[in-house]
Amino acid sequence: MVDHILRLKLALLGSAFRGAASAVRALLVLVLAGGVGAALILLAREVQVDRADHRAALIIVASAIALGIVVAPLSAGLGSALEPRRFAAFPVPRGQLALGLMLAGVIGIPGALAVTLGIAFEIAWADTDKAGLAILAGVIGAIVLVMVSQYLVAVTAQLAVSSAAVRMITAAARLTIALALGAAAMAVLLVQSGDDTEGLIEVASVVAATPLGFLWAAPGGVDAEIAWRLFGGAVAVAALVAAWPWVVSRIVEAPQRIRSAPAIRGLGWFDLVPATASAAIAARSLLYWTRDARYRAVIIALPVAPALMMVALALAGAPVPLLWLIPVPVFALFLGWFSHNDVAYDHSAMWMHVAAPLRGFSDRWGRVVPPLLIGTPLILLASPLAALWSEVPDVYPAVVGTGLGLLLTGLGVSSVSSALTPYPAARPGAGPWDQPPLIGAAAGWVQSFTLLAILAFMSPSLTLAVMGLLDEDPEMLELAGWAGGATGFGMLVLGILIGGFVFRRRAPELLGLLMRT
Structure with missing residues (x-):
């Protein structure tokens, strides 16, 4: 059953190229994602982690791209998402369904960008004595991003029961991606120009204390901080993976939410x-x-x-x-x-x-x-x-x-x-x-x-x-x-x-x- 779900995900991705208009949109998204991935790899090779401003920019860029990856599945609309509710009418074993959906999250642009982000993070620390820790942080970070995006899609699809809500969520996701890319670009430009590096370091310290930057700041800390951040990331992965089958079962078995149309009273703005x-x-x-x-x-x-x-x-x-x-x-x-x-x-x-x-x-x-x-x-x-x-x-x-x-x-x-x-x-x-x-x-x-x-x-x-x-x-x-x-x-x-x-x-x-x- 898992292989059927993976083939279904591939077929769903391929359907985006059917029709001239859809193919153009899909190609533009693919080019944008490819450009972001290539930029991550190229910029990672230029990072000098012995400099505080470079470490700060690395944390900010990784956190911003991570935010964009998490909300990326919502930017295409929930109609194109492979979420648990779609399998409610089929007698699929819940464990196999959960495993298939988990692996399907890696397939696609968000999953590919999560892996690319992890690789770029490892490249940035490759020439230091903390390269092994960076590899571990990158792997854990990529897994967390894929799992969190899956949770977000599943819960949002269950709660968004009106077309207006779906449109609003899609627009908000696209706006979030644009702001995330802008924040990442701004951090890179500040490092290149050498302006306001102290402010950049302060922002990075704040971001590092949030869930977005928790793992990406791990290699730059002292021994106790590194251990704490990596341990927290491992616990997060374990919790997300362990709770996923239960979440899938609850969503599939729960009654579908139905939006009740509110009574229209008055003349609104008039x-x-x-x-x-x-x-x-x-x-x-x-x-x-x-x-x-x-x-x-x-x-x-x-x-x-x-x-x-x-x-x-x-x-x-x-x-x-x-x-x-x-x-x-x-x-x-x-x-x-x-x-x-x-x-x-x-x-x-x-x-x-x-x-x-x-x-x-x-x-x-x-x-x-x-x-x-x-x-x-x-x-x-x-x-x-x-x-x-x-x-x-x-x-x-x-x-x-x-x-x-x-x-x-x-x-x-x-x-x-x-x-x-x-x-x-x-x-x-x-x-x-x-x-x-x-x-x-x-x-x-x-x-x-x-x-x-x-x-x-x-x-x-x-x-x-x-x-x-x-x-x-x-x-x-x-x-x-x-x-x-x-x-x-x-x-x-x-x-x-x-x-x-x-x-x-x-x-x-x-x-x-x-x-x-």
């Missing part, structure tokens, strides 16, 4: 807002931002752009602390810019705005509420952290001012653009990456023009901020913050007024355009 036109549009826009896949994809993708810019600039040799000044302005810029075509996302729902005696101001103001509610708290919370981590004195006013200015200016420009120059967009219910046919070159021109317009209106504030950074002038940085906030407020008010006038004048044309596309 119960929370005043009975005005602007508030009603704001409530409907909030529904779009929280439930529509097209908007959710944007919310998930917004943090990616600053992260990619930071990694690219760090690789180019830019000082790492200064890079923390990038996320807040870039996030604010793209959040405000995204609404430049929000009218096109309404499609047939646009007729209500045309038929009702609706002022253009009410439509424009209602649509900017969701990005304001999302962006303003995030900017206010992230700005102090960015200013602190950048190690630039008195930079906080410039960060928060330019961040709010870019967000408000972007919403003001978008309020005019979405009413004046909309272009075809994916229909409601479409996937986040679906695009309508025949978009044409107009979309590219509108996107570029609106983005450049936001930057142009904010250029005085951005120029003052750059000058303040270069001259280390606190007064200039404070002036940049005030200028950014004032510019953003003025552009938001002006954009809503002009956009409202244009929207009311062009409402029938907008409806015709949306219905044609």
Whole structure:
């Protein structure tokens, strides 16, 4: 029976390459995993474990990759997972089922990466007198990762009984993997640049005290600490292996959880807002931002752009602390810019705005509420952290001012653009990456023009901020913050007024355009 389960796992992996779209996705995942594995081996050969910063980076990278490996099976969706519940209808001996599922966990990308991580860890310590201890720690660590990922899949599949929960778990797993890879890359870059090695060592000491870094810090400790960590790892392996048959039996024999649909009461967001036109549009826009896949994809993708810019600039040799000044302005810029075509996302729902005696101001103001509610708290919370981590004195006013200015200016420009120059967009219910046919070159021109317009209106504030950074002038940085906030407020008010006038004048044309596309 064990060999049948292993063949089933291989067949399940092979099914990912059936169909053109599925094959492309599977190939991309395979390339990413291969790149991570190759990077681990290559970086392990460069590690000098006699240096404290290299040992710290080794602990952080190994722990981050371990976290990604543990949640990796969830990133493909529970529908593709080989978990105990799938065998509930078959008379499979529980012991053989547990053994087969345990061995099947090694087959696949997570298992291969766990083995690769263990090998890379051993390579890093190969030329020292603790090479044998590193081999033992790597083997135990790989086994623990495979077993923990199996437990996580089994328990999650039992608890996640709704499609919404499954989608949320899948998205959270993918986000966790992205953050883990980013943390590993950041640790490597800090070692290469030689910046903030003391902070890196402090972070590694904290990570080493957690279950993620418990084993990876073993070879770098003293004799008693090494023995304690390896003993703890061996006990963990024994406990995980011993409890696995019992967990499998409980999941297979337990009644399947059934989600009871809750009674829908009230009108949701509409119960929370005043009975005005602007508030009603704001409530409907909030529904779009929280439930529509097209908007959710944007919310998930917004943090990616600053992260990619930071990694690219760090690789180019830019000082790492200064890079923390990038996320807040870039996030604010793209959040405000995204609404430049929000009218096109309404499609047939646009007729209500045309038929009702609706002022253009009410439509424009209602649509900017969701990005304001999302962006303003995030900017206010992230700005102090960015200013602190950048190690630039008195930079906080410039960060928060330019961040709010870019967000408000972007919403003001978008309020005019979405009413004046909309272009075809994916229909409601479409996937986040679906695009309508025949978009044409107009979309590219509108996107570029609106983005450049936001930057142009904010250029005085951005120029003052750059000058303040270069001259280390606190007064200039404070002036940049005030200028950014004032510019953003003025552009938001002006954009809503002009956009409202244009929207009311062009409402029938907008409806015709949306219905044609």
